[in-house]
Amino acid sequence: MIPYSPPLADMRFALDELAGLPQIAQLPGCEQASADLVDAVLDEAAKLARDVLAPLNDVGDRERARLENGVVRTPSGFKDAYRRYAEGGWNALPFEPEHGGQGLPVALSTAILEMWNSANMGFALCPLLNIGAVELLQAHGSDEQKRIYLAKMVSGEWTGTMNLTEPQAGSDVGALRTRAVKDGDHYRISGQKIFITYGDHDFTANIVHMVLARLPDAPPGTKGISLFLVPKFLVKPDGSPGERNDIRTVSLEHKLGIHASPTCVLAFGDNGGAVGWLVGEENRGIECMFTMMNSARLNVGLQGVAIAERAYQQARDFARQRIQGKPIGAKTALPIVHHPDIRRMLLAMKAQIEAMRGLAYITAGMIDHARHEPQPETRAAAQRRVDLLIPVVKAWSTDLGVEIASLGVQVHGGMGYIEETGAVQHLRDARINPIYEGTNGIQANDLLGRKLMRDRGEAARDFIAEMRLIDRFLEMQRDAAFATIRTHLAPAIGALSSATDWVVDNWDVDPARTIAGAVPYLKLFGTVAGGWVLARAALAAQSRLDRRDGEPGFNAAKISTAAFYAEQSLPPRRRRAGPGGTRRRDDHGVRPRPALGEPVRPDHCDHMVQVANSETALALACELRSSRPDSASGFSLVLDEFVRARVDAQPGTNSGDIELGMGFGDIDLHDAGAFSSHGNRPFVIVGKASGSHDLADIIMQRDQFHGSCTLIAVNWRKPPRPPCLNSRPTGCETVTRKCST
Numbered sequence: 001m002i003p004y005s006p007p008l009a010d011m012r013f014a015l016d017e018l019a020g021l022p023q024i025a026q027l028p029g030c031e032q033a034s035a036d037l038v039d040a041v042l043d044e045a046a047k048l049a050r051d052v053l054a055p056l057n058d059v060g061d062r063e064r065a066r067l068e069n070g071v072v073r074t075p076s077g078f079k080d081a082y083r084r085y086a087e088g089g090w091n092a093l094p095f096e097p098e099h100g101g102q103g104l105p106v107a108l109s110t111a112i113l114e115m116w117n118s119a120n121m122g123f124a125l126c127p128l129l130n131i132g133a134v135e136l137l138q139a140h141g142s143d144e145q146k147r148i149y150l151a152k153m154v155s156g157e158w159t160g161t162m163n164l165t166e167p168q169a170g171s172d173v174g175a176l177r178t179r180a181v182k183d184g185d186h187y188r189i190s191g192q193k194i195f196i197t198y199g200d201h202d203f204t205a206n207i208v209h210m211v212l213a214r215l216p217d218a219p220p221g222t223k224g225i226s227l228f229l230v231p232k233f234l235v236k237p238d239g240s241p242g243e244r245n246d247i248r249t250v251s252l253e254h255k256l257g258i259h260a261s262p263t264c265v266l267a268f269g270d271n272g273g274a275v276g277w278l279v280g281e282e283n284r285g286i287e288c289m290f291t292m293m294n295s296a297r298l299n300v301g302l303q304g305v306a307i308a309e310r311a312y313q314q315a316r317d318f319a320r321q322r323i324q325g326k327p328i329g330a331k332t333a334l335p336i337v338h339h340p341d342i343r344r345m346l347l348a349m350k351a352q353i354e355a356m357r358g359l360a361y362i363t364a365g366m367i368d369h370a371r372h373e374p375q376p377e378t379r380a381a382a383q384r385r386v387d388l389l390i391p392v393v394k395a396w397s398t399d400l401g402v403e404i405a406s407l408g409v410q411v412h413g414g415m416g417y418i419e420e421t422g423a424v425q426h427l428r429d430a431r432i433n434p435i436y437e438g439t440n441g442i443q444a445n446d447l448l449g450r451k452l453m454r455d456r457g458e459a460a461r462d463f464i465a466e467m468r469l470i471d472r473f474l475e476m477q478r479d480a481a482f483a484t485i486r487t488h489l490a491p492a493i494g495a496l497s498s499a500t501d502w503v504v505d506n507w508d509v510d511p512a513r514t515i516a517g518a519v520p521y522l523k524l525f526g527t528v529a530g531g532w533v534l535a536r537a538a539l540a541a542q543s544r545l546d547r548r549d550g551e552p553g554f555n556a557a558k559i560s561t562a563a564f565y566a567e568q569s570l571p572p573r574r575r576r577a578g579p580g581g582t583r584r585r586d587d588h589g590v591r592p593r594p595a596l597g598e599p600v601r602p603d604h605c606d607h608m609v610q611v612a613n614s615e616t617a618l619a620l621a622c623e624l625r626s627s628r629p630d631s632a633s634g635f636s637l638v639l640d641e642f643v644r645a646r647v648d649a650q651p652g653t654n655s656g657d658i659e660l661g662m663g664f665g666d667i668d669l670h671d672a673g674a675f676s677s678h679g680n681r682p683f684v685i686v687g688k689a690s691g692s693h694d695l696a697d698i699i700m701q702r703d704q705f706h707g708s709c710t711l712i713a714v715n716w717r718k719p720p721r722p723p724c725l726n727s728r729p730t731g732c733e734t735v736t737r738k739c740s741t
């Protein structure tokens, strides 16, 4: 058995110092979350996670859920574990007291959900989906529905599921075909749903399916989708399960991971139609379902944290035991944890986990503010922050969760790749997280298309402004680690800020090209927010050290972890070439980079032409594009922001008419657009010499673009300051020529 030890000290630190649990406990309705109660709840949850759920994790992986004679059987021990979980009252933790919930803050229940998922993600998926179903019914259910179903779902006596996906309708939910036909006071549902997590199981006496379906006269797309509550067993007047509804488990999916979780194909209405009840209004089902999806998205993001934590603990323990080779300077062979590269991997895992955990708990704490703050404006502001952060937590944490689980395998060496050690189970289990609950590509689209553009970046800029404030507190610290954090964090926040401006400025011009950068933008967002989270943690730890509060080693580790993350994970600052910057290609064929402020020279690029003005530069770029043999695949023409602004200023043109319009900025901006949309196509950079070398620097740093970068440097007569994208430069010559394709 692979042990799991809930990281209570770190969880408590993140809850108190990052999510602000003590302040949340002052809000009306959250008063019972006293420090003592929080400690007691965390301790008890840790016992269930460590002693009951964690030992079943590899049992579930080996045995898998099975379909026997139309009935799903969960692996040995799971049903009993669920009974202990429900009887312990764990299911009711975050729900409203009027339906039998304990009304504890979401921030606290998030920490507890992390434990369940670290211990046994295959098990935890059942409560995770039930949480979403309960929140959905709390928000949108009729009084009757609440009376019949809510209390039992809150207690865990029954569980809820989410039924969206059909073979032809995955990300495109609007393509779903399951039909609902009115039949008296209810509806008859027929159709097939696939991939339904815990769509059937043997934990509880009833299962309450939340099903999206379409009425016969519904408009096409998502505007014609309605939501129905469809129980596995129809409920008798006394509240107990009665006749079986017309729902059949057709099969279970064979999956890469989470083997214990039954992923069901469900047939509704083989025999005349499953009985269902409308939730909310007809054709407004997708809005209701979003309540469930938002909850599930945060909690799936948390699964990324949870699996990463489990993988980290296992890798750390293995590295302390496995003896292999003598580290430099040692006289004897030592455990591999003494090798610098193993330490690097472990520290990278730990730092990223703490950053992800912090951001997830902060988001959960914001949900508490959005629900309980007395002032409506404060509630609305908190909700805006939640909306902004949820896709980031979901996608950034789950992508990192996979990377970290993979690092866990790497730390084990060959023993990680074979099944016996269990390290690879975490990687297999983690792999689903970037896919379900809206793929990470869909999350990134949501961040750009909805969350950023609905207020033209206002919520994001508020968040960025808040992150910037930390600099003045970092500056006051004496410890050198804080200087390191500052050095990396301030430009990283600047990078996020310019990328945000770029997205907002470009969306109206060319949304298709802009959204090509959605995933890198989201990654940048998460990475920078993670740096800010750890910087906050470091400041809080320093304050604890100053007050002699808590374990000094723990607090000191927080500071060094933040500095490590700042150096290793935050986007690299533009490097200066220094004295070596004028070197020709080195022995590895790496091209020298111009230092900032240094004019670009021919040896910096494959092809360099000095031209007198931007018109000639563009003309030359067009010529190159049509004449070079590799132009068959097309160039990516990258304009620096000065040239671009001038092209945009021309009536009837915009830089989109040219191959690609990009403002120059920093590496993340380019990550966000050009690189992802143009793959390995050759680059032509057009811009003034003193600015475009920044671009050259960026592009030449990227191995995959070596040999594919042509730089056309323009010598401006009067080098102006780079204008921002929206401002129009004056006093310079005008570009009159456009590239033709």
Ligand SMILES: Cc1cc2nc3c(=O)[nH]c(=O)nc-3n(C[C@H](O)[C@H](O)[C@H](O)COP(=O)(O)OP(=O)(O)OC[C@H]3O[C@@H](n4cnc5c(N)ncnc54)[C@H](O)[C@@H]3O)c2cc1C
Residues within 6 Å of the ligand: 162, 163, 164, 165, 169, 170, 171, 172, 194, 195, 196, 197, 198, 255, 263, 432, 435, 436, 437, 438, 439, 440, 441, 442, 445
């Ligand atoms: C183990 C498991 C459990 C699941 N549990 C549930 C559940 O309980 N309930 C439920 O309803 N569903 C569930 N799902 C379904 C899951 O939510 C979908 O698989 C997911 O939404 C993706 O849909 P799809 O598989 O059809 O992929 P597709 O939609 O076909 O996507 C394929 C690829 O195209 C990309 N793509 C598609 N559209 C766009 C776009 N507009 N922009 C950019 N990229 C795009 C996707 O990002 C992805 O990379 C589960 C799936 C699995 C595997």
